[in-house]
Amino acid sequence: MIGVVGGCDDTRRSGKVHVEFWTMSLKPKFIAYFEARIAQYQAAHPHVELEWVDVPWDALQTKLTAAIVAGSAPALVQLNVPWAYDYALYGALRPIDDLMGDDRNRYTAGAIADVTFNGRLYGFPHYSSVNVMAYNRALFQQAGVTRIPATRDEQLAVAKAIKARTGQYGFSPALGKIAGVFLEEGLPLVQNGRAVFNSPAHVALIAKLRDAYQAGGLLKDKLFSEDNYPASIDAYKSGRMAMLEAPPSALTRVRDDAPDIYAVTDVAPVPIGAPGVVAGGWLFHFAMPKGTRDDVAEEAARFAKFLTDDENELTFAKLAGAFPTARGAAADPYFGQLPRNAGAYEKAMALGASRLDKVRTLYAAGGPGFERLNKRLQDAVEAAVIGRRDIREALDDAVAFWNSKLAP
Amino acid sequence: MTVAELPATAHDGVDRASTARRRGMRQAARPWLFLTPALALLALFTFWPVLAGTLLAFTEYNFLAPPKWTGLANFEDLAADPVFWISMRNSLLYLLIVPAIQVGAIVLAVLVNNSLPGIRLFRAAFYMPVVTSVSVVGIMWGWMYNEQGLVNAVLQALHVISTPIGWLTDDRIALFSIMIVTLWRGLGWYMVLYLAALQSIPKDLEEAAKLDGATRVQRFWRITVPMIVPTILLCTVLSTLSAMKVLEEVLIMTKGGPVSSTYTGLYYAYDQGIRAFNFPRALAASLVVSVFCIAVATLAFRVLRPRHR
Numbered sequence: 001m002i003g004v005v006g007g008c009d010d011t012r013r014s015g016k017v018h019v020e021f022w023t024m025s026l027k028p029k030f031i032a033y034f035e036a037r038i039a040q041y042q043a044a045h046p047h048v049e050l051e052w053v054d055v056p057w058d059a060l061q062t063k064l065t066a067a068i069v070a071g072s073a074p075a076l077v078q079l080n081v082p083w084a085y086d087y088a089l090y091g092a093l094r095p096i097d098d099l100m101g102d103d104r105n106r107y108t109a110g111a112i113a114d115v116t117f118n119g120r121l122y123g124f125p126h127y128s129s130v131n132v133m134a135y136n137r138a139l140f141q142q143a144g145v146t147r148i149p150a151t152r153d154e155q156l157a158v159a160k161a162i163k164a165r166t167g168q169y170g171f172s173p174a175l176g177k178i179a180g181v182f183l184e185e186g187l188p189l190v191q192n193g194r195a196v197f198n199s200p201a202h203v204a205l206i207a208k209l210r211d212a213y214q215a216g217g218l219l220k221d222k223l224f225s226e227d228n229y230p231a232s233i234d235a236y237k238s239g240r241m242a243m244l245e246a247p248p249s250a251l252t253r254v255r256d257d258a259p260d261i262y263a264v265t266d267v268a269p270v271p272i273g274a275p276g277v278v279a280g281g282w283l284f285h286f287a288m289p290k291g292t293r294d295d296v297a298e299e300a301a302r303f304a305k306f307l308t309d310d311e312n313e314l315t316f317a318k319l320a321g322a323f324p325t326a327r328g329a330a331a332d333p334y335f336g337q338l339p340r341n342a343g344a345y346e347k348a349m350a351l352g353a354s355r356l357d358k359v360r361t362l363y364a365a366g367g368p369g370f371e372r373l374n375k376r377l378q379d380a381v382e383a384a385v386i387g388r389r390d391i392r393e394a395l396d397d398a399v400a401f402w403n404s405k406l407a408p
Numbered sequence: 409m410t411v412a413e414l415p416a417t418a419h420d421g422v423d424r425a426s427t428a429r430r431r432g433m434r435q436a437a438r439p440w441l442f443l444t445p446a447l448a449l450l451a452l453f454t455f456w457p458v459l460a461g462t463l464l465a466f467t468e469y470n471f472l473a474p475p476k477w478t479g480l481a482n483f484e485d486l487a488a489d490p491v492f493w494i495s496m497r498n499s500l501l502y503l504l505i506v507p508a509i510q511v512g513a514i515v516l517a518v519l520v521n522n523s524l525p526g527i528r529l530f531r532a533a534f535y536m537p538v539v540t541s542v543s544v545v546g547i548m549w550g551w552m553y554n555e556q557g558l559v560n561a562v563l564q565a566l567h568v569i570s571t572p573i574g575w576l577t578d579d580r581i582a583l584f585s586i587m588i589v590t591l592w593r594g595l596g597w598y599m600v601l602y603l604a605a606l607q608s609i610p611k612d613l614e615e616a617a618k619l620d621g622a623t624r625v626q627r628f629w630r631i632t633v634p635m636i637v638p639t640i641l642l643c644t645v646l647s648t649l650s651a652m653k654v655l656e657e658v659l660i661m662t663k664g665g666p667v668s669s670t671y672t673g674l675y676y677a678y679d680q681g682i683r684a685f686n687f688p689r690a691l692a693a694s695l696v697v698s699v700f701c702i703a704v705a706t707l708a709f710r711v712l713r714p715r716h717r
Contacts, residue, residue: 061685062682065471065472065685066471068471068472069471069472086685090470090472090473091472092472220555220574220577221554221555221577223577224665224666225663225665226663240556371683371684371685371686372489372684372686375491375668375684379491379667379668382665382666382667383667386579386666386667388579388667
C-alpha cells in the first residue's frame with residue numbers, strides 16, 4: 001500500500017525536483033542552520049526545490065507511518081536507529097547502497113554499521129552522541145572516593161559508598177533500557193534463536209544492581225523509565241546525585257542552571273563493558289521511505305550527502321554539542337584541542353570525540369511483537385532489582401516467555 | 409359547476425388518505441431533516457470509527473499492509489498477557505475512589521452551601537483542580553510525591569514516618585498514590601453538581617422540618633439526601649465511568665510502573681497502540697474496557713435508580 005512519494009505534479013510542471021525532508025525536533029534551535037543550508041544548496045542546484053519539515057520526536061513515528069500509508073512520505077526522514085530498523089523490517093524504507101556508492105567510506109565505521117540491517121544500508125549518518133561520566137568532586141571527596149570508577153562494578157561500589165557517607169545517590173543507570181545494559185556488558189539476549197538472558201552472568205549483573213539499589217546507591221526516581229535522563233539531570237543539578245552518565249550537551253544545562261554544581265564537576269570516561277563498546281551511542285541519520293521516485297531519490301541522496309559532509313557536520317556538531325559521523329569532521333582539531341580554562345563541557349566534548357570509534361547504538365533488534373517481549377524482560381528485571389522477585393526465577397520466567405514466542 | 413359542488417367519489421377518499429399519509433410522512437421526516445447534519449457528523453466521526461475500530465480488533469494490521477482477519481486471536485493474546493489482567497484489576501480497584509469522591513463532594517457541597525463571608529473563595533479554591541491542566545497536576549504531584557518532595561518532608565517533620573516513602577516508586581502503593589490525585593482533581597467538579605442540587609431544594613421544606621423540631625442531622629438524612637438522590641445517581645455513574653477510564657494521571661506520573669503496578673485498562677490500550685504500535689491489540693483492549701464500562705454503568709443505574717418520586 002505504499003504509494004509514490006517525494007514528488008508532486010506541481011514541481012513536475014515547474015521543472016524542478018521537489019525534495020521534502022523531515023527532521024526530528026530540531027526547531028527552533030536549528031532554523032538558521034537549516035535555512036542557510038537550504039539556500040546554499042538550492043543556489044548551487046537550481047533544478048531542486050527543497051522543503052524542510054520539522055516534526056516533534058514523539059509525533060514522528062505516527063506521522064511518518066500515516067504519510068507512508070497515504071503515499072505522501074518525504075524523500076528523506078531523520079530517524080534514530082531502532083525506529084529505522086523497525087521500518088526497514090516492515091519494508092517501508094528503501095535500501096540506499098546504490099545511492100551511497102563509495103561515499104560510505106566518508107563515514108565512521110560504527111555509524112555505517114549502525115544503519116546496516118541484514119547487510120543492506122538504510123541511512124546517511126548525520127550525528128551521534130557519546131556518553132561521558134560527569135561527577136561531583138565535592139561529593140566524591142566527602143565520601144572519601146579517590147579513584148574514578150572505570151568498570152560497572154567499581155561504579156556500583158562507589159554509588160553505595162556515596163550513599164553511605166553522604167546520603168546522596170550515586171548514579172542512575174538506564175535500567176529502562178535493560179537490553180542495552182546487557183549488551184554494553186557483552187551479555188547477549190538471544191543466541192541461536194533462543195533467549196539466553198538467564199545465564200549466571202546475567203543473574204550476577206542484576207544481583208549487583210539490586211545490591212546497589214537496596215543500599216540506596218541508585219536514584220529511584222524514574223529509574224526504570226524508558227527515559228530517565230530528565231530525572232537524572234535534575235538530581236545531578238541539585239547535588240542529590242554524584243555521577244551523571246550523559247552526552248556532553250547535558251553539561252551545558254548544568255552549567256547554565258546550576259553553576260555551583262558545574263564548578264565542582266569533572267568528567268571521566270563512562271565504564272566500558274566487555275565488548276569494548278562505549279555507552280550512550282545514539283545515531284541519527286537520514287533514511288529514505290520506500291517508493292520514492294527514482295529522480296527524487298537521486299536528488300535526495302545528493303542533498304543528504306551535502307548535509308552530512310565534513311563541513312556541515314562539523315558546523316552542526318558545534319551548534320548541537322553532538323558528535324559528527326563524517327570522518328573528516330570527527331578529525332577536526334575542535335574536538336581534540338582543549339582551550340585554556342576548559343570547563344567540564346569542553347573536556348566532555350574532547351573525551352567523547354576520542355571514543356567515537358568505540359561508540360555504537362545499542363538496542364535489542366526485534367521483530368513484530370518485540371515490544372511485548374521487551375516489556376516482559378523489563379518487568380522481570382524491575383521486579384528482581386527492587387526485591388519483589390528472586391532474580392533467577394524472574395529471568396527464567398521471562399526467558400520461557402521469550403522462547404515460547406521465538407519458537408518457529 | 410363549482411369545485412365545491414363536485415360529488416364525492418371513492419377516488420377522493422383514496423386521495424385524501426394518501427395526502428394525509430404524505431403529510432404524516434413529511435411531518436415525521438422533518439425532525440430527521442433537522443437532525444441530518446448532526447447525524448452525518450456523528451456517523452463520520454463517531455459511529456464509523458467505532459465500527460472500523462471494532463472490526464480492526466479482529467485483525468492483524470500494522471498500517472503498512474492490508475488488515476488480515478485473525479478472529480479472536482487478539483483477545484486470546486490479551487487473556488494470556490498478565491499485564492492486561494493487572495490493568496483490569498487496577499481499573500476495578502480504582503472504583504474504590506467512587507464512594508470516597510461522592511461522600512467528599514457531598515460534604516464539601518454542604519459546607520460551602522452557606523452564606524458565610526468569603527465562601528465564594530472556598531468554592532473557587534475547591535474547583536481550581538478541575539480547571540487545572542492534568543499535565544500541570546501530574547507534574548506538581550510528581551514533585552510532591554518525590555522521595556525528597558513535600559509529602560515526605562511534611563510527614564517526616566511531623567514524625568509520622570522516619571524514612572521517605574516512595575509514593576510513586578513502590579509498587580505496593582503507587583496506584584493508591586495516583587488515586588489520591590484523581591480524588592483531588594474530581595472533588596471540585598462533583599461538589600459543584602451537588603451544590604446545584606442542594607440549592608434547588610425548596611427552603612420551605614427545611615423550615616417546616618425545623619418548626620417540627622427536626623435536628624440538623626435529621627434534616628440532612630430525611631430531607632437533603634432524598635432530594636439529591638438523582639444527582640447522587642448521576643455523579644456515581646459519571647465517577648464510575650471516569651474511574652474505569654483513568655489514563656492521563658498514569659501516563660504523566662508513572663507510565664504504568666513500577667513493575668506494571670499502575671497499568672489501568674485504558675492505559676494498557678494506549679500503551680499498546682501508541683508505544684508498541686500494536687493497534688489491533690489496543691483496539692481489542694479498548695473494546696473490553698468499553699464493554700466493562702457499559703456493564704458497570706448499567707449495574708449502577710439499576711442499583712441506584714430511585715424507586716419512587
